[in-house]
Amino acid sequence: MISQQDLLDTLAQVARALGNGHRLALLERLAQGDASVETLANTTDLTVGNASQHLQHLRRAGLVTAQRSGKQMIYRLTDERIVNLLGLLRQVAETNLAEMERLVSRLFAEDDADGVLEAISRDELLAGLASGEVALLDVRPEEEYEAGHLPEAINIPLEQLEDMLGKLPRDREIVAYCRGPYCVLSHEAVQRLRQLGYRVRRFEEGYPEWKAAGLPIA
Numbered sequence: 001m002i003s004q005q006d007l008l009d010t011l012a013q014v015a016r017a018l019g020n021g022h023r024l025a026l027l028e029r030l031a032q033g034d035a036s037v038e039t040l041a042n043t044t045d046l047t048v049g050n051a052s053q054h055l056q057h058l059r060r061a062g063l064v065t066a067q068r069s070g071k072q073m074i075y076r077l078t079d080e081r082i083v084n085l086l087g088l089l090r091q092v093a094e095t096n097l098a099e100m101e102r103l104v105s106r107l108f109a110e111d112d113a114d115g116v117l118e119a120i121s122r123d124e125l126l127a128g129l130a131s132g133e134v135a136l137l138d139v140r141p142e143e144e145y146e147a148g149h150l151p152e153a154i155n156i157p158l159e160q161l162e163d164m165l166g167k168l169p170r171d172r173e174i175v176a177y178c179r180g181p182y183c184v185l186s187h188e189a190v191q192r193l194r195q196l197g198y199r200v201r202r203f204e205e206g207y208p209e210w211k212a213a214g215l216p217i218a
Contacts (some may be wrong), residue, residue: 017061022046023054024086028180030064031083031208032140033147034076083212090181108187119204120175122213128173135169137176137200139185140207150177150210151218158185161192173199180206 017023025044029035035043041051055075058064063082066073077083093100108119120128128134129151136153138145145155156164168174174193178185186202193200211217 014061014063017057017063018085018089020054020057022050023058024089026051026054026058027063027077027082027086028183028208030075030077031086032144032179034074036069036072036074038072039143040075080212083208087209087212104182107182107184118201120201121204122210125175125203126215128175133172135172135174137168137174137186137189138178138207139176139189140178144179144207148211148217149207151216153177153218158189161189165196168193168198170198173201175201175203177203177206177210180208 022044026040029040029043037048037052037055040046040055041048044051046054055064055066059066059075062078064075065078066075068074094104125134129136136150138149138153138155139158139161140149140155141157142155145153149155154167156167176186176189176193181204183206186206190200190202207217
């Protein structure tokens with residue numbers, strides 16, 4: 001006879017799969033779009049062998065699926081709700097772990113007294129887009145942008161920012177976004193653009209959270 005403990009033990013398989021920072025990084029990358037093992041390894045600074053092992057753990061837990069395309073294995077999230085699950089993990093950790101709060105504060109330390117690097121919320125962004133007062137800047141790599149992005153976002157990968165400033169409007173506030181709340185790409189873009197005189201803030205979330213909320217994407 002199946003017991004409640006049997007169910008909880010099975011549920012714990014998912015928790016164990018999530019209990020590794022490299023696997024969370026792989027899930028964050030897959031939240032941007034499908035990717036090969038090689039791409040995932042490069043993005044997360046893992047060897048192909050280590051990335052493959054972590055992906056197998058995630059696959060056994062039902063968090064990712066894989067499909068062969070030629071000689072490559074292409075991975076994807078099994079369910080959009082995984083983005084929400086990662087968001088809940090983040091909220092619980094930030095609320096209840098002092099170390100997490102300290103690390104987040106250091107990651108996004110405000111480096112001026114005026115708080116110009118303060119993030120913009122989802123509601124503020126929606127209002128700015130509706131009024132035409134905001135231009136979106138996606139600083140993720142091109143392949144992630146092509147897999148999906150916020151409507152009308154301008155794609156300038158961070159390493160190309162200074163070379164492609166002509167694509168950015170001067171008459172609107174720019175909102176930069178990237179992979180999620182802990183992605184430093186948009187934060188660095190804001191710092192650089194502020195130094196060049198642009199009005200710019202970063203989005204407090206990222207493309208995956210926007211998509212998981214059911215908002216329009218392109």
